[in-house]
Amino acid sequence: xxxxxxxxxxxxxxxxxxxxxxxxxxxxxxxxxxxxxxxxxxxxxxxxxxxxxxxxxxxxxxxxxxxxxxxxxxxxxxxxxxxxxxxxxxxxxxxxxxxxxxxxxxxxxxxxxxxxxxxxxxxxxxxxxxxxxxxxxxxxxxxxxxxxxxxxxxxxxxxxxxxxxxxxxxxxxxxxxxxxxxxxxxxxxxxxxxxxxxxxxxxxxxxxxxxxxxxxxxxxxxxxxxxxxxxxxxxxxxxxxxxxxxxxxxxxxxxxxxxxxxxxxxxxxxxxxxxxxxxxxxxxxxxxxxxxxxxxxxxxxxxxxxxxxxxxxxxxxxxxxxxxxxxxxxxxxxxxxxxxxxxxxxxxxxxxxxxxxxxxxxxxxxxxxxxxxxxxxxxxxxxxxxxxxxxxxxxxxxxxxxxxxxxxxxxxxxxxxxxxxxxxxxxxxxxxxxxxxxxxxxxxxxxxxxxxxxxxxxxxxxxxxxxxxxxxxxxxxxxxxxxxxxxxxxxxxxxxxxxxxxxxxxxxxxxxxxxxxxxxxxxxxxxxxxxxxxxxxxxxxxxxxxxxxxxxxxxxxxxxxxxxxxxxxxxxxxxxxxxxxxxxxxxxxxxxxxxxxxxxxxxxxxxxxxxxxxxxxxxxxxxxxxxxxxxxxxxxxxxxxxxxxxxxxxxxxxxxxxxxxxxxxxxxxxxxxxxxxxxxxxxxxxxxxxxxxxxxxxxxxxxxxxxxxxxxxxxxxxxxxxxxxx
Amino acid sequence: xxxxxxxxxxxxxxxxxxxxxxxxxxxxxxxxxxxxxxxxxxxxxxxxxxxxxxxxxxxxxxxxxxxxxxxxxxxxxxxxxxxxxxxxxxxxxxxxxxxxxxxxxxxxxxxxxxxxxxxxxxxxxxxxxxxxxxxxxxxxxxxxxxxxxxxxxxxxxxxxxxxxxxxxxxxxxxxxxxxxxxxxxxxxxxxxxxxxxxxxxxxxxx
Numbered sequence: 001x002x003x004x005x006x007x008x009x010x011x012x013x014x015x016x017x018x019x020x021x022x023x024x025x026x027x028x029x030x031x032x033x034x035x036x037x038x039x040x041x042x043x044x045x046x047x048x049x050x051x052x053x054x055x056x057x058x059x060x061x062x063x064x065x066x067x068x069x070x071x072x073x074x075x076x077x078x079x080x081x082x083x084x085x086x087x088x089x090x091x092x093x094x095x096x097x098x099x100x101x102x103x104x105x106x107x108x109x110x111x112x113x114x115x116x117x118x119x120x121x122x123x124x125x126x127x128x129x130x131x132x133x134x135x136x137x138x139x140x141x142x143x144x145x146x147x148x149x150x151x152x153x154x155x156x157x158x159x160x161x162x163x164x165x166x167x168x169x170x171x172x173x174x175x176x177x178x179x180x181x182x183x184x185x186x187x188x189x190x191x192x193x194x195x196x197x198x199x200x201x202x203x204x205x206x207x208x209x210x211x212x213x214x215x216x217x218x219x220x221x222x223x224x225x226x227x228x229x230x231x232x233x234x235x236x237x238x239x240x241x242x243x244x245x246x247x248x249x250x251x252x253x254x255x256x257x258x259x260x261x262x263x264x265x266x267x268x269x270x271x272x273x274x275x276x277x278x279x280x281x282x283x284x285x286x287x288x289x290x291x292x293x294x295x296x297x298x299x300x301x302x303x304x305x306x307x308x309x310x311x312x313x314x315x316x317x318x319x320x321x322x323x324x325x326x327x328x329x330x331x332x333x334x335x336x337x338x339x340x341x342x343x344x345x346x347x348x349x350x351x352x353x354x355x356x357x358x359x360x361x362x363x364x365x366x367x368x369x370x371x372x373x374x375x376x377x378x379x380x381x382x383x384x385x386x387x388x389x390x391x392x393x394x395x396x397x398x399x400x401x402x403x404x405x406x407x408x409x410x411x412x413x414x415x416x417x418x419x420x421x422x423x424x425x426x427x428x429x430x431x432x433x434x435x436x437x438x439x440x441x442x443x444x445x446x447x448x449x450x451x452x453x454x455x456x457x458x459x460x461x462x463x464x465x466x467x468x469x470x471x472x473x474x475x476x477x478x479x480x481x482x483x484x485x486x487x488x489x490x491x492x493x494x495x496x497x498x499x500x501x502x503x504x505x506x507x508x509x510x511x512x513x514x515x516x517x518x519x520x521x522x523x524x525x526x527x528x529x530x531x532x533x534x535x536x537x538x539x540x541x542x543x544x545x546x547x548x549x550x551x552x553x554x555x556x557x558x559x560x561x562x563x564x565x566x567x568x569x570x571x572x573x574x575x576x577x578x579x580x581x582x583x584x585x586x587x588x589x590x591x592x593x594x595x596x597x598x599x600x601x602x603x604x605x606x607x608x609x610x611x612x613x614x615x616x617x618x619x620x621x622x623x624x625x626x627x628x629x630x631x632x633x634x635x636x637x638x639x640x641x642x643x644x645x646x647x648x649x650x651x652x653x654x655x656x657x658x659x660x661x662x663x664x665x666x667x668x669x670x671x672x673x674x675x676x677x678x679x680x681x682x683x684x685x686x687x688x689x690x691x692x693x694x695x696x697x698x699x700x701x702x703x704x705x706x707x708x709x710x711x712x713x714x715x716x717x718x719x720x721x722x723x724x725x726x
Numbered sequence: 727x728x729x730x731x732x733x734x735x736x737x738x739x740x741x742x743x744x745x746x747x748x749x750x751x752x753x754x755x756x757x758x759x760x761x762x763x764x765x766x767x768x769x770x771x772x773x774x775x776x777x778x779x780x781x782x783x784x785x786x787x788x789x790x791x792x793x794x795x796x797x798x799x800x801x802x803x804x805x806x807x808x809x810x811x812x813x814x815x816x817x818x819x820x821x822x823x824x825x826x827x828x829x830x831x832x833x834x835x836x837x838x839x840x841x842x843x844x845x846x847x848x849x850x851x852x853x854x855x856x857x858x859x860x861x862x863x864x865x866x867x868x869x870x871x872x873x874x875x876x877x878x879x880x881x882x883x884x885x886x887x888x889x890x891x892x893x894x895x896x897x898x899x900x901x902x903x904x905x906x907x908x909x910x911x912x913x914x915x916x917x918x919x920x921x922x923x924x925x926x927x928x929x930x931x932x
Contacts, residue, residue, distance in 0.1 A: 028906065042751070042840060078889050136912055137903035155903050163904050183901065183909045190913065195825060211887060221858055221899040221914030227891075228854040246887055250880035254840075264755055265841035265876075267900050268914070270893040277728060277851045279821035286818040288851065 006339060006362060012668055015333045021157040022332075028156065029331035035262035036322070036376070042264070043254070053251045054316050054380040060244055061315035064306045067209045067242050068297060074212030078274025080293035087300045088118030095120070095234065096127055098294055102232055104198040106130045108190075110223040111216055112203030113151060113319060114236050114298050116341045117354060120201075132193045134222040136186050143170040149335030149343065151321035152260050157334050190222075200226035204237040205318070206252055207295075210245045213273035214295070217256060219266045227272050231280065235272075235295045239302040240315045252318050255378035260320035301354045310389050314349055316379030321346075323373035323383055328655045328673055329366050338363050345373050345383040352390040361394045365666065368659035369526065371626035391528030413532050415518040415539070419491075423461070451671050452702040455492050462494035466513045469501050477510035479550040484540075484588075486559040487519050488694035496694065499721035500555045500591055506724050507598050511553075516543040520559040523660055525566060537567045541580050544587075552584070555591035555717050557624035557693050558660070564588040564628075590624070592692045592716050596633035605640050612645040617686040619677070619700065620653035621693035634692050634716050641723050644688070649680045658699035674703040681711060688712045690719060727793045727817070728850040731886035734835045735795075735928055738886045739871070748839030748872035749922075755842025759897030760910060761918050765869065768925045773802050775921055776831070776864060780811055783829065783862055783917070788813040789820045790831035791853045798927055799833070799866065820852040830856035830915070831864045834895075836882070837922075840875035842896055844920060845883070849890035857895065863915040865895070869922035 015021060040046050060067055068084075075082045085091035098104075107129055109115065121142065124131045133139045137155035141148055144166045148154030155163070164177035167185060175185060202223055204214035214235050216223040227233055243249065249271075257263045275290040305311045324330040324344035335343035340359055342350040345367050352360030369384040377383065462485055481504055489497045501511050521536035540563070544552055554560040564585045571577040599605040618635055625631045631653070639646050657663055657673030664670075677700065681689050689704075691697045691713060701713045731737050753763055766772040779785070788811055792799045800815070807813045814823050824830075832853050834844035844865055848854045857863050873879050883892070899914030910916040 024905065042755075134913070135903070136901045140903070153903070153906065156906065158904075160905055179904050179907050179909055182904060183912050187912055191825075194913075211889065213887065215893075219900045219902075220912045222912075224854065224858050224893075225913055228851065228858065246884035247877075247880045250877045253880075254876050261902075263759070263896075265759070265838075265843045265894060265896040267759070267897050268893065268895060269843070270891070271887070272891050273887065274889040276849060276891045279817060279851045281822075286821060288817065 008337065008362065009668065011337045012333050012666070015337055016668060016672065018157070020159045020162065021334050024156055024159070025331050025334060028325070032262065032325045036259060039258040039262045039264055049251070049254050050378055050380050053255055053318070053378055056243065056248050056251050057316040057379055060242060061240075061306050061312045064239060064242070064303070064315075067244055068239060070209035070244075071207055071212060071242055072297075074209060075274070075293075075295050078212055079290065080212065080274055080295055082295045082297065084297045085299060088120075091118060091236070091296055091298055092120060092123045094296065096124070098232075098234065099124075099127075099129060099199065102198070102292070104129065104232065106193070106197045107199045107201055108132050108134050108193050108197040108226050108230065109201045110134050110203075110226040111205075111218060112201065112236055113341065114203055114238050115201065116148065118298075118300065120236075132190070132197075134190050134193065134220075134226060135218075136183070136220060139186065139190065140166045143167075147336065147341065150324060151319055151342070157336070194225045194229050197226075197230045199232040199234060200230040201234045201236060202226055204235055204241050205256065206249055207235075207237050207242045208244075208246055208249060209242055211273055213246070213271045215249055216268075216270045216272070217253070217266045218268050218270075219261070219263075221268050224268050224270050227270065229278070230291070231278055232292045232294070233272070235293070236298060237295065238298045238300075239306065240317065256318050256320050259322040259376065259378050305353045311349070311353060311386060313381050313386060314346070314353065316377075316381045317346055317350075318378055320378055322376055322378070326372045326376055328370060328372065328657070329368060329669060332669055332672055333366070338366065345387060346381070349383065349386045349390060352394075357390065357394045357397055360390055361398070364391055364394070365662070368622075368655060368662045370622035370655040370659065372622070372653075372655070375626055388526070388528070391526075392530045393528075395528035395530070413524075413535050415516065418519065451706060452667075452674060452699070453705040454702055455698050457491050458494045460494065462490045462497040463513065463515060465494060465498065469498060470511060470513075472505055473510045474505060474508050476508075478508040480510045480512065480548075481551045481553050482544055482547045482549040483511055483513050484517060484520070484544070484552055484554045484559060484563065485513070486554065486556040486694065488698065489555060493694050493697065493715070496555065496697075496715045496717050499715065499717040500553065502721045502724060503595060503717055504553065507595070512547055512549060514543045514547040520562040522558050522562045522566070525562070526660055530570065534570055537570055537581070538577065541567070541577070541584050544584055545580065549587070551589055551594075552587045553589055553591055553594060555692070555694070555715065557590060557621050557628055557630070558695065560588060560590040561623050561627040590628055590630055590692075592637055593628075593630045593633045595720065596637050599637065599640065605636055607639045608642040608644070610642055613643045614645070614688050615647060615684070615686040616644040616688040616690055617647050617649045617681060617684045618652065618690045619649070619656060619681075619696055621691065621696045622653070622655050622659070624692055625653045630692075634690065637716055637720060638690050641719055643723075644719075647684045647686055649684045649686075651676075651680055656696050656699045658695045660695065663699060670699075674699055675707075678703050678707050682708055686711065688714055690714055690716055692716050727791060727853065728890070729793060730847045730849050730888070730890035730892050732793070733795065734847070734886065738882045739836075743878050743882060744836055744871055744873055746870040746872060748837070748874050749869060751839035752837040752842055752872050755840065756837070756897065756920060757842070759842050760900070761842060761897045761920050764919060764921045766921055766923050768923060769798050769802055769927075772866065772921050772923050773805055776802075776806060777809060779862075779864065779919065780806070780829070785828040785862070786812060787823060787827045788829045788831065789823055789827040789852075789856050789860065790815050791820070791833070791850070791856050793833065795928055796833075796926075803831075817850065817852040820856060824855040824859040827860040829862045829864065830860040831866065832856045834865045834867045834920075836871040836873055836879070837867055837920075838873055838876060838879050838894065841894070843879075843894035844896075845879060845892070845894055847890075847892050849892065854891065858914045861911060861915055862917040862919070863898075864919045864921060867920055867922045868926040868928065869924050870926070
């Protein structure tokens, strides 16, 4: 389906209403993390394994031509043939030629996403070739005319009744929905296909340059039969699968099965090196001869990516699909809404590289940047960063679409306009406001508030309160700090900003608020508009340089990450601004980690004693935990506060569904994520949820206001401020 | 029989990497992967175990491979035939009877502690069909030939793997493609036995 004709919201809604799929995906999402860790239980250090895989793959991509040449030589020395296909059409024509030369009629296939990528089966069938997928899931889907929804579990979206329908249709028999019976039926039917096939086509999990061997990892064993019975073996392998040495295969194999299927090893790991013998009946005589081996190296955008300083990181992918297994969005909507053969975060990137930026743009929104995937990826690919990179290239190529463009380029980059609009909005919202929340919105905004109240803009923003607050600055300060509030803490949660100031002042710090500060720029950068992002960054850098402070404090992890990390990355090619961004970055501290450090030095961080009156739990913000690596300090601060008993919730670090503008734009996905979070909060029995991120605070307060108004959401700054010594 | 390496013990193994010390972890992991392990003192005990399996699995037709390192295994196959089983060991006979055989018997080079896998040298066509086509597969393994993990396994493999066909087998053929329910025996065997022999005679091949 072409990207332009799709109605993504409609497709998402269908998936969310598909009970079969929802049951399968939520059960899987729940079981996967534990099962994965169990598979790693007998490994000393997962990080060492991930590092060694990443390093090996990085070295390989930097020498990809040389490695490919060596692989080619090894194949040819052993009597195999090797062809380099520049794209899908090239590959298909070459393969058809091989089929014609060898009088091939029947083909069995195993383990090849690359052939899905180029729609090979359809092409071969158009040329009157009989082609059968032999992986059970892929066979069922091909019968049903469906696409895989997952690279490793292609049919996870189906249940046994649907599978039985496909079986019945394909075999023209009435097949009951009994799983063992279906498995035995598949064995019987596909065995005939194996025994009568002229050609076997496989992909490869790796190709070894040193000896020309290709490796195949399967559980069903279909790849072993495909590479054993037919007289001809065709391997279709992408450049990214090449590795230099035999021993390097171990680096893949210690991670791939564990991350992919939570196994220490799959049932079969098979390496085929050069033509191998086949025994068959020629006339009435049994003969033995070497089978023909054709290896096709597929480019289709891969070599270009290998020379791209950023995107070459996709060569670190081993196609385990674990990035989908932990993705809060994928586990809700499944693989099909991604609209292409590769789904999830890595799928978005592969689509951008192997298909087109246009196809990429359509579903790149579905990455919320929570970095859960990055934390478990065997090759340590920074998937959200690569998506950001592609977004920015898509914007450079096509520009932003109109409504976003107007907001970003004209409003957000001009602080005065933006802030004036926010002030007008705080008055204009009055008709729909009830207390601190907007409970209902008119017309098409209704979806935004269903099951979640949106916060009202504060009547008095933080910036109007500063002169009163700063009168209480210490007389002999130990240091001077500038507070970077970010939009939320300025206009929505100014009370929390007050708390931040009080806690810092209590530490003997003088606090200032540079009035010229603007939005950190993350919403713009997240959409890929780097030019506007740079403009905003420069303005903020100038403003904070002029403030002449020792440190800059942010109580929003997204702002902190943007100021500390993203600004520096933005100016990689501008030495003057790079130096200024670095100087600023060095001063930026996230509030809780800064305070925890100060409290520790002052002996104020030990667990509180005495009677507890509140049960409290903590929600990890994605940017806080995986962006900044801060998760022990907030907990230590809570535990040091008198009156609170701390308890952990299930999936404490899973995204709450806010994720910046995503929570509004895709409220149909955001709300189920919020519901899951709220049910995990309720299960703890806590009456208070602590957060350290204003965006999470907005989402959780909005949800709890409607679903469990007795549970309070507090920023850690508020908890600390309430308990300051008088 | 065609092999990647005619004599793994001489050309690929060394006592530091390959010995009996990883047996326990190997056994635990292999069982966890649904392999059925029978520990046998010697070939005589192995023969008893195999004939018991022939009875319990109701086997009529067997295909079996052997390499030149173990004439004792050839004798074992002969004994099984004498006990009344239909057994094929010639490569062409194996090819002809593979689609209808009930049981395959072949050898593994070593076991891997970390994963419970056995490393198989399957350059020959007959060794591959023996392990894949019948519904049950018996692997004969020298119980003293175990390695620590996948990394050491590849250290050994890299010494001899110049061409051919080899790999690991870890339990029976399985799928979870329907509702993620584990089902055995989808394309390959549903029963996978490892008969591990403590006193396995080995010979150098010249």
